[in-house]
Amino acid sequence: MIFSRDRKGPDVDAAPDDRWQPGERLFRRAMRRLGSADPTPAGGRLPRFSISATDELGDVKPVPGRLVPERVRLALAEALAASQPVTSRERFAGRADVLEALITAIEQQRAHVVLYGERGIGKTSLVHVLAETAREARYLVGYGSCGVEARFDEMFRAFAAGIPLLFHAGVSPTADEAEHDRSFADLIGDGPVDPRELAELFARIVGTRVLLILDEYDRVGDPGFRRNVAELIKNLSDRAARVQLVLTGVASNLDELVGFTPSIRRNIVGLAVGPMSDGEVAEILDRAEAATGLRFTAEARALLFRMAAGSPYLVRLLGTRAALVALEAERGTIEPPDVLEGAEAVLKEWNAGLPRHAQRLLQRPEVKAAIPLLIAAARASGTPDGAFLAEDVAGEADPGPVRAQLERLSGSIDLFEMLPGDPEPRFRFRTPGLAQLLTLSAALARSAG
Ligand SMILES: Nc1ncnc2c1ncn2[C@@H]1O[C@H](COP(=O)(O)OP(=O)(O)OP(=O)(O)O)[C@@H](O)[C@H]1O
Ligand SMILES: [Mg+2]
The missing domain is CATH 1.10.8 (Helicase, Ruva Protein; domain 3)
Structure with a gap:
């Protein structure tokens, strides 16, 4: 382990009162191996949950003035x-400016929005609070979390199922009971969902506005999904439909998340979520x-x-x-x-x-010798996609030698991946979480003095 003041955890077999009683120690070990009860019943010592699943505290009563x-x-x-993300406004801290920009983009610009930023920075929380705020203004809001396996058809059928048919221009508000239970999903055929037809259908929405949130969009593995979403955005915009999409994901810029699609660029507002x-x-x-x-x-x-x-x-x-x-x-x-x-x-x-290979890498002498550089790199990697330039690491110093060292650590050592760039390559830590670990180690080392 690096930098942290490594204290050894408790070692059951080396407990002080065991040290002089090898016989008893052996006995306990043997009992444990047999899976039978210890001389002291284990059940009494095993940890238990202290809070019931109903969040009730049983007979724990508040005592005035006592913790x-x-x-x-x-x-x-x-x-x-x-x-867990924050899902309500009461628990949501700060971020008034981003929320304001989101609302303006949706309400004033009638744009589709892409919210991008680094892992754990608060994108999901933001869209949950946006959803709550939009529902108050009577928007219909659909939320879908994307995964590698996300299917365009499934997701948009589910969204359509959340839009009652009463908001369809062709359905009279005085329609009979039967229409009250139906949704836009009933108007989508059984075959694959075509983004153009879907946009046409959504263009018939009246009397409300719809926000469809596609969270964790960076995780979508299927390029067809992304193509369909771009096509949908284009067609919704062309028809001035009352449906707007909000996409979120880990990325350093808009292109990285939605691909460079000039035809939809002017219909999208990109918002970066930065550090608090x-x-x-x-x-x-x-x-x-x-x-x-x-x-x-x-x-x-x-x-x-x-x-x-x-x-x-x-x-x-x-x-x-x-x-x-x-x-x-x-x-x-x-x-x-x-x-x-x-x-x-x-x-x-x-x-x-950390994966084993990363743990081993950190033990290599050439990597240990480069720790100050790694820490500077970890700080520089606080970009949404974790990539940085040699000059971001070098600070005031000459970036040349830093770049050479980063390249060495990217090659056979494979600590960094090197992303070709013009005119300069960018670098990124190979192992997710390593940059955060280094930053925290450094902060801890500094603070512990
Ligand atoms: N405005 C906020 N106020 C209080 N806590 C927040 C706020 N934003 C985020 N958090 C907390 O930070 C953590 C990460 O937030 P969240 O899941 O929203 O981030 P994310 O950007 O969606 O992460 P990921 O990239 O992993 O999807 C959560 O524990 C969440 O509760
Ligand atoms: Mg998230």
Whole structure:
């Protein structure tokens, strides 16, 4: 492991009271191997869930003036979990400017929108909040998360099923009961969905507007899907249909996500989602404090800002871990040492999660010798697609030698991939997550002094 202060985890077989009792140790090991009960019943020692799936705390009662860890843990899991996007406005911090730009593009420009940015920067959360806001303005909103296997037909049939037929220009508002249960999907034939026919059908929508969100669009594997979406955008725009698409994905620019299709370019607004400001990150922590009753000291906050570097994902992950360290010690105030300990635990897990070949690579002497360069590269790779130029890494220094070194680490060592570019190549870490791991290690090393 690199940079983190590597403390060894607890080793059951080397517990101090075991050290002088080889007989007993052997006995315990043998029992374990047999899969039978330990001399002390294992059931009593195994961890249990502390919160029921109904989110009820059973007989844990609030005690005025006393920290009830179970209660705080539950609130913390709700307020600061890093694994789920925010889906409502109450939990959503900052980002007013991006949301404003999104609304303007949809409402004033009647454009289709592409939202792009790096992993974990908050794209999914943004479109969920956009959906909520649009529904309030009586838009019909469809949301689809794309995967490698996403099929154009399936996704758009599902979208069409969400649009009641009563919004069809050819259906009278006083139509009989039967029409009330039908949707636009009933008007699509059984064969493959053709984007031109679909646009024609959508052009008959009246009395509402429809937003169709295609989240994680970068993951779509089928080039046919992308071609169909481009065709659909073009045809919807040509017919001034009341349907707008919002695509999101990991990319550094619009072309990378939707391909360079001049015919649809003027109908699309591209919006980049960048790192959050310290003020916005602070808002995430403020909300967590309000929900849990915990408090992050100013120093702990400063440390979190530095480590998270504007990533809402990281601030939640590190904030939660730090809070759990404090709670473990029955404290309600989170201090810098809690942040450091939490971050170390995260690093350890990330290290363990790296593919074997990447772990081995990091042990090679020529790679170890290049650690300062790797850290500078990791910082430079905070671009939406993680790619950077030698000069981004070199800073004030001459980029020539840096480029040569990056090229060496791209060749047989294969730490970076080299993306041909004009006039300069760009580089990118081969292993996803490695840049983040290096940045966090460096921040931790600096902070731990
Ligand atoms: N405005 C916000 N306020 C509070 N938390 C946020 C905000 N935006 C994102 N987060 C948190 O950051 C994490 C990542 O957010 P999200 O899943 O929206 O990012 P993403 O860009 O869609 O990621 P990916 O590229 O992996 O799809 C989540 O834990 C989410 O709760
Ligand atoms: Mg997402």
